[in-house]
Amino acid sequence: MHTCTNALLPALREAGAGSAIVNISSGSAILPGPPMAHHAAAKAALDNYGKALAAGLAPAGIRVTVIMPGNVLTPGADEVRQSFDDAMGVELAAVTADIPPGRPGDPRGIAEAVAHLVPDRAQWITGASLNVEGGELPAIQGLSFGSGRLGGAVRLRPTRAGSGACGCKAEEGARAEPRQPTTTPHRRVPDPASPE
Secondary structure (H helix, E strand, O other): OHHHHHHHHHHHHHHOOOOEEEEEOOHHHOOOOHHHHHHHHHHHHHHHHHHHHHHHHHHHOOEEEEEEEOOEOOHHHHHHHHHHHHHHOOOHHHHOOOOOOOOOEOHHHHHHHHHHHOOHHHOOOOOOEEEEOOOHHHHHOOEOOOOOOOOOOEEEEEOOOOOOOOOEEEEEOOOOOEOOOOOOOOOOOOOOOOOO
């Protein structure tokens, strides 16, 4: 991604203000699943790369955004779903069961989001990540992986390498617990100009 972006930057700078870069990431960057940890990590990195790039290119008038699709019927997404099936015995219907419209997305929905973010009408949108997933992520974000979305909670146990994308196999019966919010304690940094 970095190499491609750098190759295009001279042309984008020459085009001037109003140029836009839209990266396609994945909803797994927000809600990673164990069989695809490597995929989720790469997509989370792409999201952060987009935010950093947006800050760096804003003075040149170049906007950068990221689209994070959910379950969409494409050959690449089919491979991801196959990884879930191989690692956990989960079929497409189970993976897409909790999407509010009741079905996977269509690539045209992603294309429409790109078409919205590229023109000048989106001139104030930069450094943003747009979830385009039919409401799937808000429906499942409060649950630990495997609850509802995959047709029942699962517990992963290590297996020999090659059993699944992460060398894990699912066990039925584990109870999914809501994720606990994590917080970082903040400490007040004294103001050097303050008399206190």
